[in-house]
Amino acid sequence: MRDVAIVSFAQSNAASEVRSEVEILQPVAAEAVKNSGLARTEIDFTCSGSSDWLQGQPFAFVMALDAVGSWPPIKESHVEQDGAWALYEAWVKIQTGEVESALVYSFGKTSPGDIAQVQALQLDPYCVTPLWPDLDSLSAIQARACLEVGVVTERAMAEVVSRSLRDARDNPHAVRKGDHSVDDLLERPFQVSPLRELDCPANSDGATAMVIVAGDRAKQLCDRPVWIRGFDHRIDPPALGTRDLTRIPSAKLAAEKAGAHRDKLDFAEVTAPYSHQELLLRREMGLADDLSVNPSGGSLATHTLMSCGLNRIGDAAMRIAAGKGDRALAHAGQGPCLQQNLAVVLEGE
C-alpha cells in the first residue's frame, strides 16, 4: 500500500443554516485547499459524499462542482454515502498510482426537514417504510435491546452524554455543549424511551473538506502529516429483525481489517449518533474502557448527516497533527442502527 496522509481539513457546522449547501461548502473547500499548500489545479482527484434527499432534488451534488472548482475539467467521483466513503474511494484511487492527491468533501443540510422521519426512506420500501418508523424510534429499540442484555445501562449512557458535551466545550464547531451532571441527565424526560433528548444526535447543517496526498510530497507540505495506516469498511444485513441489534459485526470486522489494534491507540473518534452506540462500538471495536473516545464531543455535539463520518476522521487527524496523540482509530457509521461501518487508523509522522 502507498503511504497517504491527511494534510488539511476544514469544517463548518451550525444548528441551522440560512445558506444553501453550495454556499456552506465553498469557503470550507477553499480553506482545506489553502491549508494543504497545493493549488486547486495541483490536486489530481476530487471525490464527495452527499444525499439527494436532504437537498430535496436529484443530482444535488452537481451544483457543488461549482463550489469546489472544476474548470478546467477535473477527475471526479461522488458516492451517495457519508464523506468517509468518498475518502475511501479517493484513497483507493491513489493506491492505483494514477493520482497523487485528492480533495474530499461532503455536506448535509437537514434543518429544513424532519431528518429522523426522512431516514425511514432507507428501510425496506415494501414492508417497513410505509409504517414510517423514524430513526430515533429505531435507535431506541436498539438501546432497549442493549439495556436488556446488559451491554449498556442508563447511567452509562448518561455518562457518555455528560462527558461528550463537556468535551465539546473545547470544540468551536460543536453546536451542542455544556456541563451536565449524570444525575441531572437521568432526571430528564424520555424523548423516545429509553432515549432522552441529549442521547440523540445534535443535528446540524454543514460541510467538511479534506486534502490527502501520497508519500514524500505530503512530508513537504506539512510539519506533521497524519498517515492513513489502515482503511476498511463493511456492511451488515438490512432487516432489523435479522440483525442482533446488540452486536455490530461490520464495525468489529472493519476495525480488525484496518489493523486498529496492531499498536496502542491514544484515542478514538467514532460516529455514534445515539449515546448507547458509543458503548456498543467500544465493545465491538475492542476499545478499552479507559480509552479517550470522541474528545471532539462526537455526534452528540455536532451531527451533520452525510458529513459526520468524514468530520470524525478530520477531527482525529487534526488532533494528531496538533500533537495531542500519535495513533487513533476513526470510525464512520451509516444506515439504520449502524448497519454499515468504516474504520481508518491514523498515525502522526
Add this chain to the structure above:
Amino acid sequence: MAERCAVIGVGQTKYDATRYDVSMPGLLREAAIRALEDAELTWNDIDAIVIGKAPDMFEGMMYPENYLSDALGATGKPLLRVHTAGSVGGSTANVAFSLISSGIHDRVLTIAWEKQSESNAMWALTLSPPFSVAVVAGAGGFFAPLVRTYMRRSGAPEDTGILVALKDRKNALKNPYAHLQMPNVTYEEIRDSFMLWDPIRYLESCPSSDGACAMIVAKEDLAGKTPRKPAWVLGSSMRSEPVQFAKRDAVNPMAGRQAAKDLYQQAGIDDPRKQIDCIECYVPFSWFEPMWMETMGFADEGEGWKLTHDGTTALDGARPVNMSGGVLSSNAIGASGMCRYAEAVNQVRGEAGEHQVDGAKISLGHAYGGGSQYFSMALFGADKP
C-alpha cells in the same frame, strides 16, 4: 504499474417499462446471478461490491443499497455506492476497476440499476428547488437546445437523428434484453412520430426502463482461469466540469474530449479511428451519436453526422456504434452506462450474440450525465495488454 484488470463475467436483466415480476432485490439478483454464472463463480468468490444508480428519487428510497446489501451477498463485505448522474453506470465500473488495479481486492462484483417504475422519473427531474429556476421539462427539455446548436453549427441534414434512431431500433431487434422491440419500424414512422422537445421526436428518445446490469472484475492471474474469454481493461477515465459556466461548450464539452484523450493515452491508442473496432456510447436522444463521435475524436468537428449517413456506424459498417440498440432501446438510467460497458466487453469476448461485430478486438464503452458535464469511459481489449 498497477495490477492488470479484466472483466470476466457479465449479466443483464431483460429491460422493460415495468418489471412487475420482481422486487428491487429480485431485479438486482437477476443481473448479479447471471454475471456470476457467466464467470462460473459463486457469491463467496466476491470480495467487494460496487453499486451505482442515478438519483434515489427515481425509486423513492434513500441510499437503497443498504436495503439491498444481503440480496447482493454483501453481508460482511465492503459495499460502495457511486452516484455521478447519468454517467454513473460507467463510473461505478471504473471504481471497481480501481479496487482491482490498486491491488486491494481480487474479484469485485459491480452492478448498476434503476427501477423507474417504483417512482416517477419525470417528477424526480422536475422538482422546484429553493432559490433555483425549475425547468419542468425533464432531460429532453434540457438537451434539445444543445441538439439545435449542434445542427446549426454542423449544418447536418435534418434527418440525421431519424437515421440514428432507425439504426439503433433495428439493432435492438437482435438483442433479447432490449426493452423496445419494434420489428416493423420505418424511417417514416420515426419521422412522423410527434415532436417531444423540438427538434427531438418521440421515437428519437429513450424509454424509461426497469433493469440492472452486472459485471465481475478480476485481477490478472484470476482472469486467466475463467471459462469464457476475459475482456482486458485497457484504460478507464472520468472527467467532470461545472454546469453553469460561460466558457464551457455544452455541445462538445471539454470534459468529454479530455476523458477520451486520457483513455487513448492509457491504452496507447494513436489513432482511435483506425484502432477501435466498435463503440457503445450513451445516446439518450438520437442526435447525440454524431455529437459524441466528434467529442471522442472519431470525426472532425462538424462532421460526426457523416458517419451516420455513410453507414460507418451501422452494425455492418466500418466502425459500428450502439450494436445493442443503445440507450434509445433500453434506459434503466443508472444502469445505462454499465450496459454500454457490458456491450463493449461482450464484443471483445465474442459473446455479443446476433449483434456481434466480427473480429472485434478493441471496443469503447462511454457514458455521460448531468448537463453533458460528467463523462466515464473505458476501453476493452480481446488481448492482454
